[in-house]
Amino acid sequence: MALQKIILSLLLSLLTLLGLGLVQPSYGQFMYQRFLRQHVDPTGTGGTNLYCNTMMHKQGMTGLKCKEFNTFIHENIGTINNICNAPNIQCKDHRMNCHAGVVRVTDCRNTGGSPPNNCRYEATAITRGVVIACEGNPLVPVHLDR
Numbered sequence: 472m473a474l475q476k477i478i479l480s481l482l483l484s485l486l487t488l489l490g491l492g493l494v495q496p497s498y499g500q501f502m503y504q505r506f507l508r509q510h511v512d513p514t515g516t517g518g519t520n521l522y523c524n525t526m527m528h529k530q531g532m533t534g535l536k537c538k539e540f541n542t543f544i545h546e547n548i549g550t551i552n553n554i555c556n557a558p559n560i561q562c563k564d565h566r567m568n569c570h571a572g573v574v575r576v577t578d579c580r581n582t583g584g585s586p587p588n589n590c591r592y593e594a595t596a597i598t599r600g601v602v603i604a605c606e607g608n609p610l611v612p613v614h615l616d617r
Contacts, residue, residue: 499606502613510615511551512543517577518596527579527592537581537590542615544601545575551612555605562604562616569602569616576601 508530515522532538544551554572562569577596584591604614 499611499613502606503611506612506614507548510542510544511548512545512577513547515543515545515577516596517543517545518594520592520594522577523579523592523594524590527590528588533586533588533590536586537584539581541579542601543577543579544615545577550574551603552610554601554603555610555612560602562602562614566604568606569604571600571602573598573600 509532512526515526517523517526526543527533527538527541532541551572551574554570554574557570557572559567560569560571561567575596575598577594579592579594582591582593602616603612604616605611606613
């Protein structure tokens with residue numbers, strides 16, 4: 472009985488902290504880690520079809536189907552996180568948690584093949600503007616909007 476009261480008390484405390492915004496839910500951390508896996512390659516130079524074919528498979532985007540399009544950002548995470556400090560702009564879903572910046576990227580476009588090991592991609596390396604959705608406190612990138 473005493474153990475149940477302690478567990479209930481801890482649960483209520485956690486819910487209170489979540490309600491106050493003092494503890495970030497794991498969903499935001501999951502989305503941040505997913506963003507890093509799908510879109511960030513600070514050490515890569517990218518730009519080749521072989522790069523796209525390798526990275527899309529390595530990062531898990533060719534499992535059940537070949538992802539049609541993906542962008543890898545070739546900047547350090549500090550530079551990418553700083554985009555979240557830019558003024559808010561409207562996202563494609565009309566939310567106001569997007570931010571714009573200019574970064575070096577490799578865009579990978581599916582040209583055919585079949586999953587999981589035969590997806591083929593064409594690469595385009597360019598420096599261009601991106602729009603990133605950010606969430607949390609502090610703000611971190613969670614979605615590459617465009």
